[in-house]
Amino acid sequence: MPFSVVMPALEMAQETGKLVSWLKKEGETVSKGEPLLEIETDKAVMEIESPGDGILAGIKAMPGAEVPVGRTIAWILRPGEAPPAEESSAESGRKITKAASVSPSASVAGSSTVADRRPRISPKARRLAAEKGIDLPMVRGSGPGGEILADDVLKAESAKAGPPSSSAAAITPPASTFSRLMAERTLQSWTTVPHFFVVREVDAGALRDYRTRRSAEISSGLKITYTDLLLFLISRVLVSHPRINGTWTDQGLRENHEVNIGLAIATEDAVVAPVIHSAHTASLAEIARRRSELSERVHAGKLRPSDISGGTFTVSNLGMVDVDAFSAIITPPQVAILAMGRIAERVVAVDGQVSVRPMMTMTLSSDHRAVSGMQAAKFMSDLAQAISNPALPNG
Numbered sequence: 001m002p003f004s005v006v007m008p009a010l011e012m013a014q015e016t017g018k019l020v021s022w023l024k025k026e027g028e029t030v031s032k033g034e035p036l037l038e039i040e041t042d043k044a045v046m047e048i049e050s051p052g053d054g055i056l057a058g059i060k061a062m063p064g065a066e067v068p069v070g071r072t073i074a075w076i077l078r079p080g081e082a083p084p085a086e087e088s089s090a091e092s093g094r095k096i097t098k099a100a101s102v103s104p105s106a107s108v109a110g111s112s113t114v115a116d117r118r119p120r121i122s123p124k125a126r127r128l129a130a131e132k133g134i135d136l137p138m139v140r141g142s143g144p145g146g147e148i149l150a151d152d153v154l155k156a157e158s159a160k161a162g163p164p165s166s167s168a169a170a171i172t173p174p175a176s177t178f179s180r181l182m183a184e185r186t187l188q189s190w191t192t193v194p195h196f197f198v199v200r201e202v203d204a205g206a207l208r209d210y211r212t213r214r215s216a217e218i219s220s221g222l223k224i225t226y227t228d229l230l231l232f233l234i235s236r237v238l239v240s241h242p243r244i245n246g247t248w249t250d251q252g253l254r255e256n257h258e259v260n261i262g263l264a265i266a267t268e269d270a271v272v273a274p275v276i277h278s279a280h281t282a283s284l285a286e287i288a289r290r291r292s293e294l295s296e297r298v299h300a301g302k303l304r305p306s307d308i309s310g311g312t313f314t315v316s317n318l319g320m321v322d323v324d325a326f327s328a329i330i331t332p333p334q335v336a337i338l339a340m341g342r343i344a345e346r347v348v349a350v351d352g353q354v355s356v357r358p359m360m361t362m363t364l365s366s367d368h369r370a371v372s373g374m375q376a377a378k379f380m381s382d383l384a385q386a387i388s389n390p391a392l393p394n395g
Helices: 111-117 123-132 150-161 177-192 205-217 226-238 284-300 373-388
Strands: 003-006 016-022 035-040 045-049 054-057 066-068 072-077 195-203 247-249 252-254 261-263 313-317 336-340 344-350 353-367
Touching: 123 150, 195 373, 205 226, 205 353, 205 373, 226 261, 226 284, 226 313, 226 336, 226 373, 353 373
Parallel strands: 261 313, 313 336
Antiparallel strands: 003 072, 016 035, 016 066, 035 045, 054 072, 195 353, 247 252, 336 353, 344 353
């Protein structure tokens, strides 16, 4: 029985995926679980594995094509098999077949046949067109079979606006579909999620000393960073704060007791937040190893679907580029994100005396639908206490 290769849905709101490349050629033999193609979503470029053993055949989409989720783009066949003549579209639920021919002398113009010839429109493209006042019949589709995609609507909007005047400043569009979609998601979060911010300054002297000691203890050659230490401590504190570690749904807040921490990592034109799953049960060395592996896959463009799924909380650390403090935007459906600044020596009062201490500023962004100011403050207090005394068990 043939295996269909479909454009996968890797996130809840995903409607299309961009085919980056085929890792196998048509006619080549593939094994189940072997990397077959690369796709780009609004989060990353990821390898997709073969759904079965056989021969790659019937490729329907070429690199660069943006394909609706659920659409078959190729087949995996066994020797002697041929690609099916028709297929079911997971997006529409309708069976796609060749249209029946209509006689030119038919007494009725055949409105149903005309409708069948109209290009399909992705849900996202239809929504964008309504928001921007674009007349869809005037849009030329670039998708399979002339389907109108979101990019086509945006291009039509640009054409409608006309060329910029010579005195207007040049506008640089996002460098990729990835960065454009990330910008859309950021805007959506900022305009629909009621953010509020809690700021806490903490003495990081004990954290610095603990890092030095643990780095010397771990003999594997693995480098322990401040980010690793913070991920380790944050994951432990989140266990006691399931609301901060929660997920916002249509029914309200779902508290999560499994801590899956996303770490914001900058790429050339965007930010990706790969996830360390079950971080609350991982040792410090294990967190450091997994963080290093995820970072390498991000910069190599080789993230797996599991690397970006299931996150319950995100950490963004800009201390390594000498940022003192900043506020981060929440990644829905998560309800909080923690922004970490650099560790810098500052003059502070300690027991009534002037002292110079290594201080760090943390800013928690929270969704006010799910988290109250007091709950956010208690989390920050517990985290500050953990940073002041990081010598925890099971490290």
